Amino acid sequence: MFTPISGLRIDPQQTNGDSGVPRLVVVSNRVAIPDPTGKGSAGGLAVALKEAFEAHRGLWFGWSGKVAAQPSTTPRIVDKGNVQYALMDLTPLDRQEYYNGFANRALWPIMHYRIGLSEFSRADYAGYLRVNRSFASALAGMIQPDDLIWVHDYHLIPLAAELRALGVTNRIGYFHHIPWPAPEVLGTLPGSQDLLRDITEYNLVGVQTDLDADNLRRGLVQEVGAIQRKGDLVELGEKQIRVKGFPIGIDVNSFQQAAKRSSTNRLVRQTVAGLGSRRLIIGIDRLDYSKGIPERMESFERFLIGNPDQRGQVTYLQVTPVSRSEVPEYATLSRVVNETLGRINGSLGEPGWVPIHYVNSTYPRPVLAGLNRLARVGLVTPMRDGMNLVAKEYVAAQDPEDPGMLVLSKFAGAAQQMTDALIVNPNDKIEVAEAIRDALYMGREERVARWERMMATITQCDIASWTASFLKDLSGGRSPGAGRILRPVQSAGQR
Incomplete structure (x- = not known):
């Protein structure tokens, strides 16, 4: 183990060891x-x-x-x-x-x-x-x-x-x-x-x-x-x-293996039991205005209004750990998200069914991998994002025999690579709602073909x-x- 060098001058002849690999x-x-x-x-x-x-x-x-x-x-x-x-x-x-x-x-x-x-x-x-x-x-x-x-x-x-x-x-x-x-x-x-x-x-x-x-x-x-x-x-x-x-x-293989093993996890098992026959739509984001969480909730609301037969048939889970709570803009965002959540659940919910489940817990990667694997639709719709690794993790977690479908913002860097996702403008709530519908109704053969191409891309660029x-x-x-x-x-x- 090396030790730190004190002071601002060091011996220019000193090396990083005999391996020839720089530190x-x-x-x-x-x-x-x-x-x-x-x-x-x-x-x-x-x-x-x-x-x-x-x-x-x-x-x-x-x-x-x-x-x-x-x-x-x-x-x-x-x-x-x-x-x-x-x-x-x-x-x-x-x-x-x-x-x-x-x-x-x-x-x-x-x-x-x-x-x-x-x-x-x-x-x-x-x-x-x-x-x-x-x-x-x-x-x-x-x-x-x-x-x-x-x-x-x-x-x-x-x-x-x-x-x-x-x-x-x-x-x-x-x-x-x-x-x-x-x-x-x-x-x-x-x-x-x-x-x-x-x-x-x-x-x-x-x-x-x-x-x-x-x-x-x-x-x-x-x-x-x-x-x-x-x-x-x-x-x-x-x-x-x-x-x-x-x-x-991302570490594709690690996340894929965690998703495969997730069926034994207590929280994942509870989620499966709570879903019953309902299909799961998932969003996983840190609480930040760049992620477009209120807009996403309103897009899901438009989907339910336009597809009343899906009420009670789908559940949207939004996992959103709180961050930067001392910054005023984030406190405002938290209030807006909760007001939007309450309005949608209050107006569209039914006895025995809540449209949106919203949790602020921070879950370890194996749990997130398992929840991603359960979801028929992954909603990754930031207003602007550098890359967004959640999109790649959603794809890596899927069952190759029956994968879910990714709905992805065109303003996420991942959209430049994952062109087989359903690419949307997150500012257009009707477009996002239609993409949710298309993802839910997409046939298995097309889902598998799209997943295989996206999986090849994220595996090559891991x-x-x-x-x-x-x-x-x-x-x-x-x-x-x-x-x-x-x-x-x-x-x-x-x-």
Whole structure:
């Protein structure tokens, strides 16, 4: 097990061991330490990086999720196998300005095309830059010469700029898990030009779709004067950056096996018993306005009104864990969802039958796999989504002999790959209602054919191939001087 290196200078002759494989340094807003009991539900990023950490010795750095009045400026270290977890606490002000403020009240809505919900505050933006600077300062002393650094998501866009200012010349990649909007949308956010300049400090930027990549490249050209070169290469001054689509996948085999074994699970058995002869329609989403949950409920309402013979014959289960409850927009959304739920169930429900079952529980992956397998229709209708792995999990969970049908928003990145789903505009409630009807009435032969094609796609583009392709592109072609830590200079925030 390696040990962290203190200070900002390290011996440039130091290597990452005798294997010849560079160490992988992952940086994300939250760090997912493996649950020793095995009972926890691994998040999407933890599942994604499992393969990468099997091939590379690893360091995973980020926020611990804890808040302290006077947190340490050095990370707390936890060793697990060949991975070292480095955890930073935040102050209450950091959490409010960096996380609840700029990241989730300004950046998140803009990235999801919700300009009217974006609340910009200069204090929050300053807090966002401050936390990125403190993370970079704590991380720089731990970086070894041949490390590959992989930064994840919108919380940490300025991190490479801060690391470069501290003398880090390693190859640094960034993956943006949510949509990257058109330049005309991002440009409404104060400070967006600075964020675009920060992006150019990465060697490789990955996004979910080719459309996202085109949006980012156009933004760099239009807003900060970058030059578009051949293919995915963009230049700004002496800097070259590759911007490329890397559609993220899932661990298909693992989810498929969990679905097969789910019949013994207590909650799944209870669901089967409660359904009786009714067919199940399922939605699984975190509570977020980007997911379109009230609109989806109203689409299901339109389906029941237009198909009265289906009342009492179908049940819609919406599983929606609550998130970001401190952010005002999410409290408002929760109220809207509950009001919509109550109205529909009150007006269309019958003795012995409730149209929509809505639960805020967080279920482990095996339970979700089992519920997906039971469902004749998977409703994945976000208003805007980077990829949406729930769509892929729904397909992976199905019985090959009698699969259910996926209804998928055209504004989810997954729609670019899963063209055999029933693709809908989530803003058109009648269109979604008709897709629900078509999915329920679709014959077995067509369902099997569509499922087989979607299954082939998600199997070929699984999580292992996503990880391998990104790291292959990131590690290819080292720039002169890469792999050395130079003397510290002023931080990006001081320039």
